[in-house]
Amino acid sequence: MKILLTGAGGQIGYELLQCLQGRGELLAPGRDRLDLERPDQLRELIRAWRPDVVVNAAAYTAVDQAEREPDAARRVNAAAPAAIGEAARQVGAAVVHFSTDYVFDGRKLSPYEEDDPTGPLNVYGQSKREGEQALLASGARCLLLRTSWVYGLRGRNFLLTVLRLARERDSLRIVADQYGAPTWSRSVAQCCARVLAQAERASDRDEWWALNGGIFHMSAQGRTSWYGFTRSALERMRLPRTPAVHPIASHEYPTPAKRPAYSVLSGARLEQHFGLRMPHWEQSLADCLASGAPDPV
Ligand SMILES: NC(=O)C1=CN([C@@H]2O[C@H](COP(=O)(O)OP(=O)(O)OC[C@H]3O[C@@H](n4cnc5c(N)ncnc54)[C@H](OP(=O)(O)O)[C@@H]3O)[C@@H](O)[C@H]2O)C=CC1
Numbered sequence: 001m002k003i004l005l006t007g008a009g010g011q012i013g014y015e016l017l018q019c020l021q022g023r024g025e026l027l028a029p030g031r032d033r034l035d036l037e038r039p040d041q042l043r044e045l046i047r048a049w050r051p052d053v054v055v056n057a058a059a060y061t062a063v064d065q066a067e068r069e070p071d072a073a074r075r076v077n078a079a080a081p082a083a084i085g086e087a088a089r090q091v092g093a094a095v096v097h098f099s100t101d102y103v104f105d106g107r108k109l110s111p112y113e114e115d116d117p118t119g120p121l122n123v124y125g126q127s128k129r130e131g132e133q134a135l136l137a138s139g140a141r142c143l144l145l146r147t148s149w150v151y152g153l154r155g156r157n158f159l160l161t162v163l164r165l166a167r168e169r170d171s172l173r174i175v176a177d178q179y180g181a182p183t184w185s186r187s188v189a190q191c192c193a194r195v196l197a198q199a200e201r202a203s204d205r206d207e208w209w210a211l212n213g214g215i216f217h218m219s220a221q222g223r224t225s226w227y228g229f230t231r232s233a234l235e236r237m238r239l240p241r242t243p244a245v246h247p248i249a250s251h252e253y254p255t256p257a258k259r260p261a262y263s264v265l266s267g268a269r270l271e272q273h274f275g276l277r278m279p280h281w282e283q284s285l286a287d288c289l290a291s292g293a294p295d296p297v
Pocket residue numbers: 006007008009010011012013030031034035036037056057058059060061076097098099100101128146147148149150151155156
């Protein structure tokens with residue numbers, strides 16, 4: 001299987017690079033060779049290399065910054081997926097794309113299903129929703145994997161931010177009224193690789209994609225708040241000096257982008273369709289912290 005992977009330097013992309021290596025031909029050009037803000041480059045590469053699958057793990061993920069740069073966020077999160085979908089359809093490639101819990105407005109009180117209406121509260125979520133719609137409309141065979149609150153020991157994420165702040169400060173103030181499921185980048189990559197392995201084993205790949213395409217939620221089991229996640233991480237870290245952690249309301253931590261109060265995603269469809277279950281967030285957090293020392297920040 002020929003796989004074109006974008007965003008291999010990012011949290012999920014890096015883990016995918018590890019999982020997919022040795023699985024046929026893998027091309028993972030950096031931003032210097034493939035700029036998602038250049039749809040012409042995307043189309044040319046897909047038409048020339050003719051991958052079987054394009055895995056798009058690149059995105060504009062700076063949630064607050066997107067409020068100031070809506071056009072840049074849209075170019076990367078909406079226009080690029082549209083170009084990928086168009087070129088993929090032309091060469092018969094399938095597309096695996098990632099999306100986010102931030103497409104929802106957070107007013108539900110039980111886990112979001114794939115078909116629940118979206119209602120993004122911020123520019124990032126809106127641009128990601130536009131990317132989903134563009135791919136679904138492109139006519140390419142595609143799999144849209146929505147995940148949430150991604151962290152790991154490398155890259156930019158809430159876990160590494162909090163571990164840095166814990167070393168610098170005597171006390172932390174963390175929002176306790178936003179609920180979601182923190183998800184380890186590696187668990188997303190492994191689950192995604194398992195789905196791709198099922199596609200590869202299918203006797204009729206066109207039929208497999210026709211039957212199995214669409215939107216799937218792929219985030220950790222369970223739920224917590226950013227405050228609960230912080231407490232759990234710091235307890236597990238056993239730092240020589242652990243700061244006090246104070247729960248606060250969202251309005252006490254003003255940010256340019258509004259975030260959903262509740263964005264837990266149901267894993268039922270993933271399990272029904274593929275027989276796959278993501279690990280519980282606390283198990284993954286323990287595994288992640290045991291997997292090595294965080295990159296210096
Ligand atoms: N992070 C999270 O909490 C969540 C993420 N997601 C989704 O998962 C996917 C992966 O996210 P994650 O791994 O966290 O993302 P990261 O921010 O860690 O990585 C994004 C990658 O995209 C690359 N990239 C950004 N802009 C361009 C561009 N113009 N051209 C080429 N490459 C570009 C970055 O390159 P460079 O390193 O050069 O900047 C980086 O390698 C995204 O679709 C995201 O929306 C979904 C839910 C939660």
